[in-house]
Amino acid sequence: MPKPRKQQVSVEATPFYHCVSRCVRRAFLCGTDSVSGQCYEHRRSWLEERILALPQIFAIQVAAYAVMSNHYHVVLFVDIKQAQAWSDMDVVQRWHQLFKGNVLSQRFVQEEQLAEAEQQRLKILVDEWRSRLSDISWFMRVLNEAIAREANSEDGCSGRFWEGRFKSQALLDEAALLSCMAYVDLNPVRAGIAETPEKADHITRR
Structure with a gap:
């Protein structure tokens, strides 16, 4: 196997x-x-x-x-060092070159104000996408x-x-x-x- x-x-x-x-x-x-x-x-x-x-x-x-x-x-x-050095915006913009992302990430790149709960949810997504972009x-x-x-x-x-x-x-x-x-x-x-x-x-x- x-x-x-x-x-x-x-x-x-x-x-x-x-x-x-x-x-x-x-x-x-x-x-x-x-x-x-x-x-x-x-x-x-x-x-x-x-x-x-x-x-x-x-x-x-x-x-x-x-x-x-x-x-x-x-x-x-x-x-890995390159991925760790990216800002959250870097990660999202790179991910959007491959996939559409979601409403939160689209609002983030448009620099719209996000509520605290939305920021926390976005942080989880950014961490996941950062990992995938070095996988x-x-x-x-x-x-x-x-x-x-x-x-x-x-x-x-x-x-x-x-x-x-x-x-x-x-x-x-x-x-x-x-x-x-x-x-x-x-x-x-x-x-x-x-x-x-x-x-x-x-x-x-x-």
Whole structure:
């Protein structure tokens, strides 16, 4: 039985994690379907743009990534200090870039006066949202749901696009981090997408 995600992630042990999401069955993230001849290469840009945009909202940075035909890799750095340094307004404004929030949070960003009970309720929400904005499960959820919606809309279908859970691996020391980043960078080479990592599109080079 898979371990709960909370038992797999401990930022006290390490802030670095290698995550992988894979498409279900014969679904294509990108590449060309050899049976139908349908090209999905444009979906690489969908995913890359999202991967690079989310660190502007989350307290999570992307150290490396690679986009393959039916899966992708990301190496994530969870910046707890950044999340703790945000003001309540910072948290709410960031959350509103992802979700609508609620009446209280909308009134708060409009700088309306809140009653004491409303302020207490908002504080609970802010603490919850601050935690989610430094959580790799929420990062991967927001990333995958956006791509799934676009892919299903393009394919004219509904249902699951990704496998049920993304895989995550804690990178506990510098050697593990460097080894993992090299592995991610070399994925396009092993797959025959590029001759060298330097010539591969849709991977980071840091």
